[in-house]
Amino acid sequence: xxxxxxxxxxxxxxxxxxxxxxxxxxxxxxxxxxxxxxxxxxxxxxxxxxxxxxxxxxxxxxxxxxxxxxxxxxxxxxxxxxxxxxxxxxxxxxxxxxxxxxxxxxxxxxxxxxxxxxxxxxxxxxxxxxxxxxxxxxxxxxxxxxxxxxxxxxxxxxxxxxxxxxxxxxxxxxxxxxxxxxxxxxxxxxxxxxxxxxxxxxxxxxxxxxxxxxxxxxxxxxxxxxxxxxxxxxxxxxxxxxxxxxxxxxxxxxxxxxxxxxxxxx
Numbered sequence: 001x002x003x004x005x006x007x008x009x010x011x012x013x014x015x016x017x018x019x020x021x022x023x024x025x026x027x028x029x030x031x032x033x034x035x036x037x038x039x040x041x042x043x044x045x046x047x048x049x050x051x052x053x054x055x056x057x058x059x060x061x062x063x064x065x066x067x068x069x070x071x072x073x074x075x076x077x078x079x080x081x082x083x084x085x086x087x088x089x090x091x092x093x094x095x096x097x098x099x100x101x102x103x104x105x106x107x108x109x110x111x112x113x114x115x116x117x118x119x120x121x122x123x124x125x126x127x128x129x130x131x132x133x134x135x136x137x138x139x140x141x142x143x144x145x146x147x148x149x150x151x152x153x154x155x156x157x158x159x160x161x162x163x164x165x166x167x168x169x170x171x172x173x174x175x176x177x178x179x180x181x182x183x184x185x186x187x188x189x190x191x192x193x194x195x196x197x198x199x200x201x202x203x204x205x206x207x208x209x210x211x212x213x214x215x216x217x218x219x220x221x222x223x224x225x226x227x228x229x230x231x232x233x234x235x236x237x238x239x240x241x242x243x244x245x246x247x248x249x250x251x252x253x254x255x256x257x258x259x260x261x262x263x264x265x266x
Contacts, residue, residue, distance in 0.1 A: 001048035005041060007034035009059070015052040015206040016199065017045075017103075024060025027112045029068035035091055035116075042097035052206035052213075052265065054103055055198045056124060058110040061191075066115020066138070073142070088148075091116065095150045098123040099221050102214040104205050108198035109133045110191055114173075119149040122158065125217065127184060128198045130191040134173040135184070141171035157224070159184050209247040210265035 001017060003010045009022045019041075021028035045051060067073055076084065098105060098120070107124035114136040121127055121135060129135075137155065139148045146152060146168025156164040159182040167174055179185040189197045205213060215238045223231040242248060247263045254261035 001045060001051045002041075005037055007031065007037045010041070012051055015050065016202045017051045017054045018057055018199070019054065020057040020059040021064050021117075022059060024062065026068070027062040027065035028059050028117070029065045029071070030116050031068050031071045032087075035094055039090065039094040039097050042094065042101045045097075045101040045103055049265070051103055052210045053202040054101075054105045055195075055202050056105060056107045056120060057195060057198065058108060061132075062111035063107070063109045063113035063133070064115075064117025064120065065112050066117045092149050095119060095123045095154075102217060104202075104213055104217060106198045106202050106205075108194050109135065109176075109185070110194055114138050116149065119151060122151065122154055123149075125220075126186050126201065127179075128194060128201070129176045129179060129185040129188050130194050131176050131188060132191060133176040133179070133185075133188075135179060136171060136173040137167050138171040140169060146171075153224075158182075207263065209242075209245070209251070209263045211245050211247060212242045215242055 001012055003012055007022075008019055010017065010019045012018075019038075021030065021034060023029055045054070076087065079087070104126065105124040107121040107127045109121050109127060109129040111130075111132055111134070113121055113133055115138055118135050118137050122137075137146060137148075137151055139146050139151075151168060152164075155168070158164075159167075163182055166172075174182075174184065176185060176188045180188045187197065219231075219235060219238055223234065226234060246266045247261075250263060251261040
């Protein structure tokens with residue numbers, strides 16, 4: 001997977017990609033360019049075998065303050081409807097690329113996590129936070145609807161309809177304590193342990209059956225719009241495919257030999 005990106009930080013080491021926004025002096029806002037490059041990077045990730053898990057990390061004590069006020073918000077007030085729709089579709093495409101990339105994503109949230117930054121954490125599969133994390137879907141506070149980049153579809157599925165409605169109507173910050181109690185954060189850890197905890201979780205995922213993990217992520221996304229009957233059939237087909245994989249055979253052979261399985265992702 002390419003790491004020669006221009007508008008964010010990226011490194012790949014031993015199957016784990018670590019990405020973060022790179023404007024810490026302004027709490028890591030997104031720009032038109034970083035939106036587009038992240039979208040393209042996550043799209044390409046679907047076809048990359050050298051990355052098995054992703055950590056989306058903070059930088060300088062903050063995750064992301066969302067769309068840059070001067071570089072994005074200002075220009076948006078001067079755009080035509082056609083250009084505005086092109087922009088909102090592009091930002092939504094980032095979420096779709098994350099959901100469809102086939103690799104589990106862990107958001108390591110510290111400090112400010114607002115607007116589109118909150119959406120990136122929401123679109124991740126797992127979320128680890130520090131006590132200082134403040135997550136705000138603040139679109140309402142800038143005169144916009146809360147239904148941005150899939151928030152009205154995804155956020156209620158994570159924390160429930162009433163809690164999601166509160167955050168989207170008020171635009172207030174969700175504390176780390178609330179996020180953990182509501183199921184938004186999987187774990188809250190001290191700031192000094194954040195990256196190590198996220199990387200450790202990514203390591204466990206990367207060492208697992210990566211083809212099966214891809215199938216799990218695919219089913220988690222696709223079954224949103226399925227009936228129970230359709231979901232059960234889809235899972236039957238997905239599991240039968242995984243049973244043909246070599247990792248399934250490796251796990252059985254390791255069990256018989258009383259050894260720990262070593263998965264190779266096929």
